[in-house]
Amino acid sequence: MSEAFISVKNLSKGFTTSKGVVQAVRDVSFDIPRGSITGLVGESGSGKTTLGRAMLRLIEPSAGSISFDGIDLLDLDERQMRKMRKRMQIIFQDPYSSLNPRMRVLEILSEALIAHDIGANSTERKAICISLLEEVGLAAEHINRFPHEFSGGQRQRIGIARALAVEPDFLVADESVSALDVSVQAQILNLLRDLCTKRNLTMLFIAHDLSVVEYLCDQIIVLYLGRPVEIGSAEQVYQRSAHPYTQALLSAAPIPDPSKKRSRVVLKGDIPSPYNPPSGCAFRSRCQYAIADCGTELPVAVEVANRHFSFCKRTEIII
Amino acid sequence: MSEREVILAISGLQTEFKSRGGSVRAVRDLNFNIAAGQTLALVGESGSGKSVTSLAIMGLLPQAGYIAAGSVLYKNRRGEQLDLVNQSAAQMRQIRGAEIAMIFQEPMTSLNPLFSIGDQIGEMLLLHTDLDATARAAKVIEMLELVEIPAAASRYHDYPHELSGGMRQRVMIAMAMILKPALLIADEPTTALDVTIQAQILDLMRRLQKELNMAILFITHDMGVVAEMADEVAVMYAGEIVEQAPVQQLFMRPSHPYTQGLLKSIPGAGGITRSEDGRLQAIPGSIPMLNAMPKGCSFGPRCAGFVSGCQDSVELAVTEPLHWVRCSEIGVNAHV
Numbered sequence A: 001m002s003e004a005f006i007s008v009k010n011l012s013k014g015f016t017t018s019k020g021v022v023q024a025v026r027d028v029s030f031d032i033p034r035g036s037i038t039g040l041v042g043e044s045g046s047g048k049t050t051l052g053r054a055m056l057r058l059i060e061p062s063a064g065s066i067s068f069d070g071i072d073l074l075d076l077d078e079r080q081m082r083k084m085r086k087r088m089q090i091i092f093q094d095p096y097s098s099l100n101p102r103m104r105v106l107e108i109l110s111e112a113l114i115a116h117d118i119g120a121n122s123t124e125r126k127a128i129c130i131s132l133l134e135e136v137g138l139a140a141e142h143i144n145r146f147p148h149e150f151s152g153g154q155r156q157r158i159g160i161a162r163a164l165a166v167e168p169d170f171l172v173a174d175e176s177v178s179a180l181d182v183s184v185q186a187q188i189l190n191l192l193r194d195l196c197t198k199r200n201l202t203m204l205f206i207a208h209d210l211s212v213v214e215y216l217c218d219q220i221i222v223l224y225l226g227r228p229v230e231i232g233s234a235e236q237v238y239q240r241s242a243h244p245y246t247q248a249l250l251s252a253a254p255i256p257d258p259s260k261k262r263s264r265v266v267l268k269g270d271i272p273s274p275y276n277p278p279s280g281c282a283f284r285s286r287c288q289y290a291i292a293d294c295g296t297e298l299p300v301a302v303e304v305a306n307r308h309f310s311f312c313k314r315t316e317i318i319i
Numbered sequence B: 001m002s003e004r005e006v007i008l009a010i011s012g013l014q015t016e017f018k019s020r021g022g023s024v025r026a027v028r029d030l031n032f033n034i035a036a037g038q039t040l041a042l043v044g045e046s047g048s049g050k051s052v053t054s055l056a057i058m059g060l061l062p063q064a065g066y067i068a069a070g071s072v073l074y075k076n077r078r079g080e081q082l083d084l085v086n087q088s089a090a091q092m093r094q095i096r097g098a099e100i101a102m103i104f105q106e107p108m109t110s111l112n113p114l115f116s117i118g119d120q121i122g123e124m125l126l127l128h129t130d131l132d133a134t135a136r137a138a139k140v141i142e143m144l145e146l147v148e149i150p151a152a153a154s155r156y157h158d159y160p161h162e163l164s165g166g167m168r169q170r171v172m173i174a175m176a177m178i179l180k181p182a183l184l185i186a187d188e189p190t191t192a193l194d195v196t197i198q199a200q201i202l203d204l205m206r207r208l209q210k211e212l213n214m215a216i217l218f219i220t221h222d223m224g225v226v227a228e229m230a231d232e233v234a235v236m237y238a239g240e241i242v243e244q245a246p247v248q249q250l251f252m253r254p255s256h257p258y259t260q261g262l263l264k265s266i267p268g269a270g271g272i273t274r275s276e277d278g279r280l281q282a283i284p285g286s287i288p289m290l291n292a293m294p295k296g297c298s299f300g301p302r303c304a305g306f307v308s309g310c311q312d313s314v315e316l317a318v319t320e321p322l323h324w325v326r327c328s329e330i331g332v333n334a335h336v
Helices: A048-056 A077-089 A105-115 A122-135 A140-144 A152-164 A182-199 A210-216 A234-239 A246-252 B050-058 B087-097 B119-128 B135-145 B166-175 B196-210 B221-229 B246-253 B256-267
Strands: A003-018 A020-033 A037-039 A063-066 A087-092 A170-174 A202-206 A218-222 A227-233 A299-305 A308-311 B005-018 B022-035 B039-043 B063-076 B082-085 B099-102 B181-189 B215-220 B231-235 B241-245 B317-320 B323-325
Touching: A003 A048, A020 A063, A020 A202, A020 A218, A020 A227, A048 A170, A048 A202, A048 B215, A077 A087, A077 A140, A087 A152, A105 A122, A105 A140, A105 A152, A140 B215, A152 A182, A170 B323, A182 A202, A182 B256, A182 B317, A202 A210, A210 A234, A218 A246, A218 A299, A218 B087, A227 A234, A227 A246, A246 B196, A299 B181, A299 B196, A308 B231, B005 B215, B022 B063, B022 B119, B022 B215, B039 B221, B050 B099, B050 B215, B087 B119, B087 B256, B099 B119, B099 B166, B119 B166, B135 B166, B135 B317, B166 B196, B166 B246, B215 B221, B221 B246, B231 B246, B231 B256, B241 B246, B241 B256
Parallel strands: A037 A202, A037 A218, A087 A170, A170 A202, B039 B215, B039 B231, B099 B181, B181 B215
Antiparallel strands: A003 A020, A003 A063, A218 A227, A227 A308, A299 A308, B005 B022, B005 B063, B063 B082, B231 B241, B241 B323, B317 B323
């Protein structure tokens, strides 16, 4: 692994609501090496979307720091931050609601170029737009069409082209293939992988689907109630998962092979309310290994292998 | 299928929608049987016609939709064979809920936010039985316990918004099961749920199916869920069944190029083959629009094995016992 391109330290984000304060992201630290893809996995309510947006300061973090290519993002004022945004882009989940239905593809893409002063005039911008469309697997003839004339997969390609328009170094893909059919999903995953290699992009890929993350990512972070429970390479997390939550998550995912009989760890109950998470280890209320000690203090990272961390007191017993 | 009693027999079903440019065909030449205690999975991507099929069975097609041909034979509790296509609205109301029940993908939109869950489940008993209020309430609580809702009695007066997604789907299942239907149509029942909750709900459905010897028509796009739940699988593409087989055979010997492509598109788990450079083997293109269907085989334009003969119409053919495939080139590009 090369040097950290993005370094997140002790990042937290709380939301104040009528029912109290929800700590959506709690004291998260990790590095993303340049040119690599990091996967953020977790169930609904785990804080993965909040964390992704807080890293771009689309949501203002409550505490912590984000170092982006050596620059501390939280030190920047609004104007400086707007300039930085050129280097970081986001692709959303729903290709239907993230494109303006009244704009043609040319306008959608040019808008990003104009906002960041790319291209001297409209002719030049149009040429950039066409090459972007070709790069994401669409054609020049698509440039004057409206979003409704495209299928879901094609719309997601437009969303990707818009993100690439400003030539970012860092992409956040928030459930970017979840709304697509599998056969189309595979096309988009291949495209994202190719683009990352070709443009040396660093990416944070947020998803709830473990198999998708395994395919795409170099490093994986598993989140539970706003905190990481396991961090490691794709291979470490999938083949030798150390945390009981990761193990349960992996065993819950249905495998497309009817001949495989699996021993399944079925988790009891739901993810606890984020308003009132369990003390100590947040997972202990559903954990088969939990002991009284798990409730008294926060679990610290245990390095089970080279750069493979499990946040669990009982690691020795589990692996 | 085995000698088990066939509950639902669909033959030659064709469903169309009226549109400005004339009628478009959403589903054609649909044939399948489901026996008591068995699960048939109807698999396909958006626009394949799987949900339209379930609505046609239930007599719930939207206004523009109608059944143009075919029959939906259902054997009711008294052993009478009914063609659901010819039933009156009143007769269908007697069948829906009591004989055939349905659960949907999004429990939040299928539950009424203004009524407590106990009242909503109890409504089924009010409509279809003579039980008094006390007996109904007791039965509802019994049902909530059966679907493993903790502290069932105290949950009776809860409203849908007070429950988690998994709990709401349990409520939907309780509502569907309370009259012990012979057939359950489950349309993507776990798609909106997290995997750990999905595992709980699938376990629950399997248990209840065994207890009630219920037939299930399970509609999904997830091959992983199919592998876990189905006895038999029908793969739909652009309104037609393109392959149908018992679940083991379908996964071991997928024969239609679309089924093969679908299985290869799934990343990761299960040892599904990938091409040498580690890329996923995606199917190029996307599903055709209903008003712009290709000539002959509807998968032709996306198929790697396309030849000019594929533009002729193609029917389902047997490749091995119980295994049906709709591909005129089968044998040429089987098991590629």
